[in-house]
Amino acid sequence: MLEIEYWWLIALPVFFALGWLAARVDIKHVLSETRSLPVAYFKGLNYLLNGETNQAVDVYVDIARHHAETIELQFTLGHLFRRRGELERAIRMHQKLLVRRELTITQKQTAQFELALDFMQAGLFDRAESLLTELADTDYARQARIELLGVYQQEKAWAKAIETAQQLRDERHTYQHEIAQFYCELASQGALRSEPAAARGYLQKAVAEHRKCARANMILADLEINAGNIDAAIEAWLKIESQEPLYIALAARGLLAAYDAQGRAEDGTKLLLGLLRQYPELDVLDLAYERLLTEQGLLATHEFVRERLKAHPTMPSLRKALEAHLLVAPDDQKVELEVIVKLLHDATREQTMYRCTHCGFKAKQYFWHCPACAEWETFPPVRGT
Template identity: 45%
Template sequence: MCLELDLWWLLLFPAFFALGWLAARVDMRAVLKQAKSVPAGFFRGLDALVEDKTDVAAQALSEVSRQSGELELHLTLGKLYRKRGENDRAIRLHQALLDSPDLAAERRDTVRYELAQDFRKAGLVDRAEEILVKLLAGNLSLAARRELLDIYQQDRDWKKAIATAGELRSDAHSFSHMVAQFYCELAQGALYQSDYAAARGYVADALAANRKCARASLILGDIEFAEGHTEAAIAAWQGIEKQNYEYLTLAAERLFDAYEKLGQPQAGIALLRGYLKTFPQLEITDLLYQKVASYEGEAAALDFVREAVHARPSLSGVYRLIEARLTDLNPDKRYDAEMARAVVQKHAQRLNVHRCKCCNFRSRAFFWHCPACGEWESFTPNRSEIQ
């Protein structure tokens, strides 16, 4: 009996081997057949994309999509149209897909999501929002909420943005720094309208969302100063040092004005001198030079700017140093010095820029919200000399 079983096993092994070989052959033939069935236009389009020839790629993929009913190919073509700024073509393509009775029900939300992006790119934000709101109950709810958050920021609808960010909050991303900025936008608007109570409430909400929000402290100081609470304003602005000392640059002139209002300009100068000594990267040398010159005289201002430039050389500092020495020069040398000062000033204005730490976008103006990548609180408050 045992011998008979061994013989059966010996006969089965070659059979298993033959079946495996046959299956592999069948699979390989199927793969080769599928590869040969891919239209040549698809490869032309793919090659054009690699070469960044989006116009050629769009034309090639369009020809293939007319021959093929593959949804993924149509979606890719729609994205390509959108990237090229051909929003009308993308909208027509996705609308045609939605009108097709062959489109599976489970894929309709995917096409609607693409259509919403088409509308948004075309500037039809209301229509995009209408579609995205309807997607919130489906499988694309997360992506739809992210798109809506971008739309609400674009429309400056900060209350809706706050609510949407709250719905997106997770262990991986709290959105706290972003929500704090939304509340700051509301606080700034209330402050412009002299609604100090509302502004205070929004500032409190901003600090509750992110206690490190330097902008909230900056606005709180503005509220206190506007209401005549000068010492409270000073305390609010000084609190920025513990949150993010780099933003003291934005509070420096406010702090001096507050001390000046209290009749203590020298205390304001001393405070700013201390900040500059502790944090030499703060862009307050020019401000301090003017205040020292006004209250302590040109000689003291010259000593200050010379010390500051030697500690941290910069084009703007050199400009002020040349200006401070002009009065000591005879007319001939003064003419040369003025020419040198003008050249330094020109280059300082060209090179001194605020820079986004996320996308490296550069601007002479300061933004809380980067206009290039949309990141909040990413702009350097202190300009840097960049070639």
């Protein structure tokens, strides 16, 4: 036991000396690397840190011109060109890198991937697709498939998008929402081509992929209406309640029109008001207001919106209550009420818009696919916040 302790007394200083020596070697290596870098490199880095991208690019272009061996710098430069929107320069930079013989396999793959991103941003999707497809069996396979998925969505190549999304799915992201939406897009294309049987098949696959895909039943209802099957259309619309109740707001007008076509307008109104009571957030107040005003008259509508405001005090409820009150108010009060209603509408204009929960993009029209961030199902079917 004592012998082991003596050995430790000898070993500890040896280990300390080896660590000190290794640190000295590393420091010398770092210093030699630093001295080999052009002074302008640090000048460009300083510009980047200060957000002065244009000046940084000018500096790095000059370095790359006089130091052809700076491969990583040229990658950085190509990336900066793409960020600035100078796509031709980015493409030329990455094409020159791609043909250099001294590049490692990893560097060639990086150059190919970066060039594909340049082509994508330039709208040259066929060239981007070709490059990304070649990366399928490399270290860039997953990144390439993610970018390919974007290409296929841009090109509306939904079958390829489905296949790629299925290859990408894992425990972190199942892609079930996206794949269901891709099937819905195929169904919409089938409907436009007057191929209802094909469209129905795609809708079945959409629901099988994601059982809460409300859009599938909305498209199915439209197919049934076009085929003259009003009962089947109503059934498809009503199924939305068991999927995502708030999406009924997007189908409510068509649903009421179907009841009207059957001579069951009163049943349609009862259904609408019942849904509104059951789901206070349901965005059908405007439609309910129009419906009651037509069927039951001004006084009944005024009473309805007043009760609605008490039960669910929101800005949309307040706007409708004031609009109805303006219609029944005495003439000497209408001028003031009109000013109040106008001011309220101006102050709450954003409450009449749909908002993407992913990027915040706002639109008067509802989108299943956000035009700004390209995410799917990020617009709640409720206007405002």
